[in-house]
Amino acid sequence: MTCDFGSMIFSLESSSHFRACKHGGTLVLPKCIVSPLRSRPSACLISSKHSLFSVSISSHHATLPAQSYPQQEEKSRQLFNDDITEFLLKECGVSDRQLPTINRKIKVPLSLRKFLHTARQVLQFFRDLGFTPHQVRTVIGKYPNLLTLKVDGLKPKIDLLTTLGLTGEDLAMVITRMPRILGSSLEENLNPKIRLLANLFGSEAHLSQAIKRAPDILLIDSNVTGNVAMKVKQMKSIGLLEDEIKDMLKKAPRLLCLTTETLDKKLNNMTNLGLSDEQIKQVLKKFPWILTLSVDKLQKDMDFLTHTAGFAPNKVCIYPLFLAFSVEKRLKPRFMLYKYLTVEQSSKRLPISLATMLSLGDEEFSRRFLNNLQTLELYESYISEPSKTALSG
Template sequence: MFSSLSKTLLRRPLFSPTAFRLISTAASNPPSFAFSYLVNSCGLSPESALFVSNRVVFETSARPDAAINVLKSHGFSQSQISGIIRKWPRLILASPERTLLPKLKYLRSVGFSGSDLATMITCAPYVLRRSLEKHIIPNFGRLRDFLGGDKYAIVAIRRSPRILIQGFEATVDPIVKILRYNGVRESSIVWLVKCQSRTLMTSYNRLEEILEKTKGLGFDDPSMSKFAVAMLAVVGMSESTWERKLDAYGRWGWSRDDAMSAFVKSPWCLMLSEEKIMAVMGFFVKEMGFESSYIHGHPWLMSMSLEKRIRPRCLFFKHLSSHGLMKTKVGLSFLLTISEEDFLDKFVTPHLEEAPELLDIYREKKHMAMGTLVP
């Protein structure tokens, strides 16, 4: 046993190559000013500080202090600043007036909040390397015009900063052309770019294949809004994930054909987690007494929030029925799809005279379902 352990120790180096180099460097030469500054003032590890100090040289803290102070004044945390420096070492010597401030001020002016801006730049610091006038402003403008507003462009960039780094023509435009050519409706394309830009860009080389596979699943009309949702299911789920979702519905008596026909009616029903599928079906069938076949006929009900809508409304309606306050029959689909205002007008307000406590009961059931206290 001792012999085996000795051989293992002899084969395994005590230090990583980088750590050994750091120890050797520290033993033979005093650390550079830049190395010490990066460790002590920026919070970098010795390994990261060595990497950065091999790429930037400075002998005083004046320039790095100026760059770091600009980031701090715009809401960047110490850990975010450290992460940016690791990804883009030359940031620490960037000119506040020429490189940093104009771009940060512009991005704030179009609607990026402090936290959104800090998160986006931390993920993609190379945005700050691009020309403001020649690249950032025109590309943000193209995206804004396509999506219909600054706030929608910000949503897309938050999900994929690559749009702002590489530009609209290199990232969004090729995807839009393929989708349009295949007949996907314009509103769906806008929604996909706004909310799923990263997924689309990651899958760009397979986009034609994904479109064909989606059509083959029964979505033969790309101009329908649900086609875009079905595309995301095809992109985002592996074969094993599909099987697990089908199996989850199978536990409630659905055949594979049942699950796939429900998917064609409402693609969101197969994009839910297995936990949500089981929880929602369990509530409808076990607590409310519905047949699972009814849910198969109304699969869009599955995608609603169990805690915020399904449970409180169903339990409140059950309370009305048990106290003889419901004189007409109401379908589950209607009960759950009407707006909150219409729900209150139809099911709560008409009974307040004879049962003034109903509003409190509904609020209590809603807050209990959401796990919060009634204010």
Template structure:
């Protein structure tokens, strides 16, 4: 399999007939066909949903008012943790301040690990901070280390806490002094954390940055366990040409480490039969190989059901592999909006498949409403109502979009109207 990896691009793609694929899709569809059994519990679900929204709304207001976070970021955090009273959260924030953390550090800690807001400040969080502070680092070093990897506070046991804390301290100091101490040499032989820290150090020496390294350190799973398998996987990923400074390197390691050679080969062969260059996609989007055959067939079914041809679907996947992992519901909503409501031809979506990865509510709809308004006023193109290329509308940053379609008009009232249209759909 290893030689297959290294020389995969040389292989020709074998195409299976799409009749077999459609048969597989139909079988899958029949297997999952069922009636809705949940109508009897809708009322209870509605109550639970309202309670959840209440907690989320309070959490958003608290984060904006207390920590100064943006509303968008606060809404994202509220989907991970929410509460309806501020007492416990206030205790957590006050605890951090009492240990010398700045407001900026506290905001970063909560953003990275929002579950701390619901932790018991007195019985759980306080003793951990006191223990770590006793490890000998200065006050500024202590707050820097915890701020860098706040999820350390989610670990239990003084031995585990101290080892991970000391490891992070060594890495941070190494960055400042250009020296590198191999902490794993000081670990007791056979400790549970020994192999993990050893493997993380290997990644560190390869150039994996801290932002990717530290999450692997404190994770319960992931690609940094074991020894022989890890060494073998690292060798493969490096020889495949992945850049250690990128997230793709870690994703590729996760796949090669987590799947057997046989399973990887089976997945690649399955994708080849569907018309995809599996290894080319793996290099662009490593976690592609983690998708099951059922996920792939569901995706095929969705796109064919929307009128895309088999060749168009293969082209989209080859150019933007993540589209095959999007939920069927979101693909239907986004493609339906772009093709049916905006009247862009399907070939525009095929040529720009990345647009299917954008947020419908926060990006696609607001921008398209601006375009519709300009078309209604006959301000676009030679005819006055010409639909611009889909890439011009959706792929650029907000700044570029506003410069091109809103702020380039001399009419102040028109600009104000367009800005209201653009921002109005983002209020929620």
């Protein structure tokens, strides 16, 4: 059978069902196109604008026997992935360790040429903003799909952050910590969110400071109005005034990232720790970050402070920062050293209270209490062996 494919090749190439692989001089025609040919196999030449392909025709498939379509497809995919990998390593500066994560996250379009063109524009955009190679590498590692976004869409979002006073190192720090901000819609997400948050914090300047502390507040629930209103209502329920809540949020803006369910759970837990609403209010005004600590950690610290160290709950309210310290690395070793020194100097009162000893910064604590080999070794043993008794040694 002799076939004239001259008039047929155009319709095949323009068909949505046509799939061909031209790698290595092989043209593969889908079974569904060729199967209607019921005559015996014969060989033809198909001309195209690129080259001539020698094709074997059968009632089941049409392909050169050299390589099957799946093999060619796999080879093409591998070459495509190799090009992406080379770009990420050489031009973006990512490490081999970052590659698996980036490859899982990135959504590369079918056109490698278009992807590389867009990605190189993105890289140059951030370099022009003053981002260091390390910052660019970090941003891509956290949010690789940034490489697929058009610079024309990124620039207005950067301009919006700049109007809030986030420039230079501040801007680079915010984007490096939370690059997904740039994936948010400008009109539907960032603009309305920033207007509401600026009103909540009192000014754009205060909002700018909050974003520097917790960039993820720009990624809170898209229903930002209802989200924030519910949290403010929850905090008002324990007697906090609106101005007090604003002050809390300025200190700990990440509270806005808590879900209403989590916030409710944290407030209830503080009640379960034996604190009254007034005491909870006192703690939150001094140390609002307490609401970002896990329930288990708070329970563990409170148990140690009240049952072992002997603090009354109202005393803990005066020093709420104690609840952020590690029991094993700070609270217990210092308490044990305090008890040891109390016994050693039983003839005279220690010139410092336990609360003050727990509060001292590491440098000051070391200068005052770890100034000789005996107490230094003892203190280190308390850290490495937390179960050791306070009077041992």
